Amino acid sequence: MSETSSQGFWQRLGCQALGAWLRFRSIDPECPKTLLTGHDRPIIYILPVSALSDRLALSIFCQRLDLPSPDGNVCLAHGQRFPARMALFDATHYRRHRGHVDRSTSLDHLITALEEYPDSDVDLVPVTLFWGRAPQRERVGLRHLLTADGWSLVGRLQRLAGVIINGRSLEIRLGEPVSLRTLMAHGEVDQQFNRTRITRFLRRYFRRIRLQAIGPDLSHRRTLVRRVLRQPAVRAAVHDSALERGERDEHALQRAERYGFEIAANMSTPVLRFLYQVLGRLWNRLYDGVDVHGIEDVEALAGTHELVYVPCHRSHIDYLLLSYVLYQQGLMPPHIAAGRNLDMPLIGPLLRRAGAFFMRRSFKGNRLYGAVFNEYLHQLLSQGHPVEYFIEGGRSRTGRMLSPKPGMLSMTLRSHARAPSRELAFIPIYIGYEKVLESNAYIRELRTGKKRKETPLGLLRVLRHLRQPFGRVQVSVGEPLVLGSYLNQRFPDWRSQKPGPEADWLREAVPNLSLEIATRINHAAALTPISMVALTMLATPHRTIEIDLLMRQLKTLYALQERLPGGKRVRLPEQGPREWVERSEYLGMVSRIEHSLGDLITVSDERAPLLTWYRNNVLHLFALHALVAFAFRNNARLEFTTLESLLAPIWPALQQEFFIEADDQAFAEHLNGVLEVFVALGLLTHQGDTWQRPETGDEARERLYLLGRAIQPTLERGFILFSTLMHYPNGTISREMLEAQSQLLAERLTRLQGLNAPEFFDRRLFAGLLDSLERDGWLWQSQEKLNFDARLPEALMKSRMLFDPALRHRLTELTAGRAHSEASA
Template structure:
């Protein structure tokens, strides 16, 4: 038996000694990261293995052999088992062999090895061979220890020579990725192609393999978009753009070539100039940048994105809090093996030096408004369609700009509409919108946001301004959280909003397009909110800003933070919400460390406070998570001026008020769902002893005004109270002026001025209180619910329902607040006197 075993070992094919020597030398340097981790699980048991690579090369062959050996797979450098061919190796490449010296014998077509295998299988009907595609990438994503040249010589789309490949191995060999794909049974292919000529079958398999390798390379290092001129020419020559060029030339009486040149300039102004080298360089630099700027960047639910994304056109739609958002998401995706998207950026960021760098990182630029420029609009729309058709992932901010208040802004649906039209034109793959929540603990732009909300003009972006902001990099900005929300699949949405959408997809503007875009925008915003991260600063802001002087005894603050954490844990807003693990005491200590709050020592107990500008800035972080407390804060508001309230009355008022706070805070429930949430929150308060229930279970009671329970309710109510004050300002101004006297725009302006004046008189540190966009949203909701409407003269009219809303405000707002608002509301201008009799006669 031992002799037989020894004989079998002697007859087993061995790797030639020269390849073994080179392999040993390379193995001492190469570090392979296989994907999947255990490739052996992919193989068909008992079937000979033939590997397929993208290109020939000694280094690729040795890396493949090392990966096979480490994974316990059959060798790639020995002849194929049980199948006789002229080949001495059990692998081949889909590209032509590149010989150092011209040798016709080595210039055989790349399909020859596959044709030989097919011939052998036809001669051996009981034999099968499995083709295992293997993709090899040297230096895909250099880490923070990598040198600068490592970035330059990492993997890309360029076909490199031997010297460059050698440099790549030396510099990036320790970051080598080898991806094994699902095997293909040649016997199964033969069965499917039975009766077809062998040459046709071989060409088909080769074409499928080449497409597979291109798809894998695009997924790992990004699509080949290095030729900017190609996409610009494609945009200008597209039929929709050519039509607008012709109409522009006719309308402006200019030569067609001049209009075409203008379109070409627009396309150059817009188009990204994607560079894999620049992307890797930025990734290399940003790793050090984040480590200096932040204590860490945490990412949640990313694996769900990775699982759902394959086979989809992915559109990333984050909330927009800071200029850092652009870089942060692209860096996170790239370092986690996902190609960074092309990003729609405002043309105001196309600054000298900065603009070209962003453009090479995948940014394409758009003007703030281009409705009046039909040619620019056509070029930009076609550019988006070209990206879409080429399978390029995109990222844009549907809020249109950075939020100055910390809330989600009402979406601007322009990019969504363009994406939807592009899908109708180029619906090759299903589309997945991926909402992303970004949560900071401190913002670089905080001071400028306060100034803009207070009426100061927005500071225009400039290179000088950018250089001045460098000093901010010395500050400490805490941690950043990036949470990926529940994706929105466009096919599913279309099926809900327009079941017969395919029948009208070819129309220029189907009747269902507008409502579908609005529904898509709403769902994205809701999904972003359902993936919020609740950090220590958010909780401190919600608690401290509810007190008149933004100060609270330490024992009370701990109790309040404990209530908030328990509420969010026991009644989760959504499954993707993340909540700080710090205890209330640790949250306070962290707030002191971040210099958001200050401790005042006192013999009867320390007081924690936030003062001046810090308190104003904290309102931003309170607003980040305001929606999480909407139901509980509404209940608390009902008990500010009432010690007892019937459960039925509270639920009636909840139904009345919900549409308005739903629109403002992008809440996820319908009316029935909100009522269920209210009921569950009431049960939570009863369990905690914050609210009591009478013996019959009909009437709710809060404790005495001086008790801890009443204090906790008052503090919780404050986060939503300012919304109701804004609502009452709007109603008071409208009723005071009467019907048919002011327009929507005039009402918005008067409400903003009233709120500003109220802020000055009452020292409210909440700049968003007089944000015109919030008043505009409430007025729009009143119009949608037919409470107010516009008459033929463009003025607002209303009915008795508005008086009911004003009456219900007494439940929430105290008499002092209501009278103060009524007093501050501007008086209507006196009507002009009627013309004199003589004038009428004239």
């Protein structure tokens, strides 16, 4: 038997032995057959190393999908034949020389042939296999985890164990075919140059795929901390701290080392994979499914950019859910910045091994801790580790996007400024729940104003909810923001300035960038049945509505986002109004009252505060629609110029509060677009330049009224704040006092109206409104007192047209009474 036929025999025998065992999951692309169709040139598969298990697995995969076989030879135009499968490196040499090998005899011969025969060409198809990386088919067990793929090239015995144990969870990735002729340099260059050039291209490709799938090689935690302590900035902070305390540098260095270990993650690949298998089962118990949108944008950047994931923060589940989704999609889970309050017994060590690194709520007064944390973050980013943090700081108890905190963003920008040649991209992510786990805790915290401390026992209590239905989860990727391009456009000379806190561009970039990221998160919001039902039910006077009117209103809300969406990447729900109402009943958000004249849908007093959380998830999408609708609540008809002058001063503040993009389009154009949609849906009529609401008793008028009521709490809060401020002479009331008085007045209003709405008087909402007014120049502080622009009283008087006389009188009387009592005291 010849050597070639002998090799073919053993190849077929190996394929038959493994064929019944191997199970594949294909990524990039999901349908590899479409990738390789329509190519006239011969195809040669390129593997990173010549491992027997990879060669056999590729043969079985191609046979099952009817792809060109890698086992034979390909014939070039001049008649010379080459193997249809090549390896970039020989595994034995690669292992022996610790990776410092760039030799491939077959590839050398192929390059030589193409240099001799210019009419010949082939397509190279890079192939990467991951044993034990397919998350949908992984099993729980230590033996599966220890034999899964990592960065080290294992020996034959461990490879055999990996094939046996992880053969049913094999992930394979085929790259885009690339012409070898295109990769070769033109002109008179020698073969060595071409070989080096092509080998480096393929090495970079395989490294990018491994970075995308399993992240950078995880160094030991102690090694990373020691590297942080060696950096000049940390050494300088150690010396300064020692001088301040009057101690030796060695003692300050020991303290810095303790800080490092307090902060640093201890990510463990076996623990990661074990957790994601367990979490997969948990999600199946908790949720009906997790819908992921826009992940292809992340895949396009992974491996070539430093990724910083910036999701909204609605639940403790956010940490785990996003990491699970990324792992399931074939991407490396990130290192996650977590509050030190989560570094508790049992939970803390587990989170640390899953990639969490812990930070104190404040660095104030401890420059050494700040230097260590800054350097640790820089080391993570510079080594290519994806990072995740929440720019809101803490979880949103109200369901809306909170004002971003500048700390982590500022540290990220300074890190990027130290090495601006590296590409860094922010990935905004919106996470929407049909039913959130902490709902009852949020209502309790809003009522009492006190946040319960996290404990292991408290987190474990979540397990008692496993039998409840929690619906579906929406994970939507917003438009990525490439930092270098963003800074080049807005701060052209940022590269020439030092990255210290005194840099002018940094002071301006941090708040602008935080608002941009928050806006992109909101633009990717997912409209769910629960959020639309909440928008409608909370707009009814007694939280009860006829089911027919509810379904018509739900249809109207859907049509508004379909025709004039409130964000660039808004996700609309599937099915229709009837199914949305039934889903809300199934999740216990509303209940049905059967009646002979038609069923009614109602919300209990206990559930009403919770529905505000789901309404606030998506209220920003309807902010302009609702504002226009509210203007017609107490005005039967309005001319366009009157409507514009009435709403234009209010809209910028709403944009700031709801993180809505402030584009170059004039407000009049936005307003005209809303009016046209309202006419198309029958909510308004118009003659010439005058717009009119439907007549009393018309069903369309009810829909317009319900839509306008969605924005009423926001406008009432603004009226309370401004009215309170106007009762004090300019420059006589502090910001803290104004916030406190406005909160008390809002709380009193809810009591007088018989409402159970603790979210309405959340002090952070008043603080956020004041922030936006200061940014726009309406307010400023001088000697810790607030001063206001002369335009503010005029805008307040004009806004009175929006409110009905009874409500206007109550709000005015409320604020005047409070100011009078304060003055008397």
